[in-house]
Amino acid sequence: MAERNEKILNALDSGGEYKEGFVTDVEQEFVPKGLSEEIIRIISARKGEPQWLLDFRLDAFRRWQKMTPPTWGHLELPKIDFQDIIYYAAPKRDEDRPKEIDPALMETFDKLGIPLQEREMLAGVKPRGNVAVDAVFDSVSVATTFRKTLAEKGIIFCSFSEAVREHPELVRKYLASVVPVGDNFYAALNSAVFSDGSFCYIPKGVKCPMDLSSYFRINASGTGQFERTLIVADEGSSLSYMEGCTAPMRDEHQLHAAVVEIIVEKDADVRYSTVQNWYPGDAQGRGGILNLVTKRGLCRGEGSHLSWTQVETGSAITWKYPSTILKGDNSSSEFYSVAMTNNWQQAGTGTKMIHLGKNTRSRIISKGISAGHSQNSYRGLVQVGPAASGARNYSQCDSLLIGSECGAHTFPVIRNANPQSVVEHEATTSKISEEQLFYCTQRGISAEDAVALIVGGYAREVLQRLPMEFAVEAQKLLSVSLEGAVG
């Protein structure tokens, strides 16, 4: 038994190679290390921001100074020295050809499989299943594709900085309306120093013709990435949004503190999918990204719908709880998550479903897989307010343990104050059983394939919710992590 575990673990260590760990050599400009009002003014000036946004940042910074980092997570966070981080790093622009993208960046994103050119899939064939991408490299967005096609439908999809310049009224109206500046320590930090990110507005009644996507890449060392994403889906619109991310392999930790806000109006439908593949650190637990993220959606209108799907395989430490506030009557939300941790990774993830409107429904499916020395926790809140008659929630949180050194934890909270609502929660924790493995091996499936098969089946319910392109990538990621899991 112990021997078998060891074999699986060894195989996991050698199999899980991080292919995105390279560094791109481009000229970059930085602001000085450290955090102060002066630095925030420099960032704001460099981005040519209006006064109101600078005031917003300074207000956030002053609040942040009075706050302390949250300690309730089941995580052992290394002490972060916030004065030892470079808060802004941008690839230098070629003065002669300011409109064009640096070929080195182009190559980087090509290598990551993110096309920055709007090329046709096949000559003479109309592009099918295209994805519009906003690519963020360290602190700036380097390209946003398919903007013309989207603009024809009235859809605004651009970098956050551009949105501030071109659609200030929309940004002002919605910024910090779901995640207030002082929401938590990391959200306040993000509000003070956020660099770039994506902005997306889908007008009334428009069905977005293609999937939109943000891709975040950390490249420079000693920096942190603080992106901000704001998505607004107006009445009756629908959108599928995807987010991906990678970073180079380094021995030191790098901080990633993002904020994502989603506003869903009446009868609108938003699907937000994430495949999180930040560098997880090496087999001894050195380095890796500290992924401390605040994501929240507001189902504001009647009948609105928001669905979160996430596959978490990267990051040394994940602290991420995508939440939904179900304010509109008959609104609904789902949270589907697969979190896989290996080696010394720690993941604290889960969701909050706040039921305020009548007949609101939510569903939580969380699948944790821990291996090596990792710790994997689900933490969630389901709250039903006194006015939320007819509210309904179902949660299922399963954990799978591979090896005797890892941990799997479940910390749900259920608060119910309405006698016409139903909340159900169930959780199980177990390992891959000897019987299941035996059944497969006895039919000629190698133990390694059997483990991959069982894990694949275990995560299937979540993976099948992902858009096609993403599902393929996620499946690959999971099988890479489990590659060579010999029994």
Next chain:
Amino acid sequence: MDKVFVIRNGAADGLPSRIVLEAGEKLKLTLVVMPGVSCERSVRVELNGPGAEADIAGLCLCEGKDRVSLELNLEHNSGGCTSRQLFKSLADDAAKVSFSGLVKVAAGAQKTKALQESHALLLSPDASVQSQPQLEIYADDVECSHGATTGYLNPDEQFYLRSRGVPEAEARRLQLISFISPVLQRLPEDLAAELSEAL
């Protein structure tokens, strides 16, 4: 040990705050919080030797302005132990009930079996319940699960009974009794009768 602890106003209940079970020891504990009682109780059960078994059940009947908060921590420090927990709460009027149950399986406590269930019914718009069923597991060869629900009396069941001539109040009482009966069965007859009467 097989014991029933009843918490009522003005009477000592003798509920211990820590129970240690060595190898092979078995515990059957039933806890009842009577209507009209506000209390805060915390019990820690440590399973320290192989083969130890803990079977714990609880029942909270809350009404008026009762504030009941129960915390149960089960620590599986040794492998090969079994624990079962079953909690049922009823919250009427403006009562507030909170239940927090933690199952902790220490590193190396293999072959652990732990099951935890907590169910609550809200009977009034002003009542509220909070459940925190938690699992903290550091060993892999385990079978642990928990389930928690909060809800209300099923109107279909009520309709079924009433369409067969059972008056509304009686139908409601029958529903409540059936909800708490898994715990009721563990109680001595006179106490069970007293509780059924109180509904």
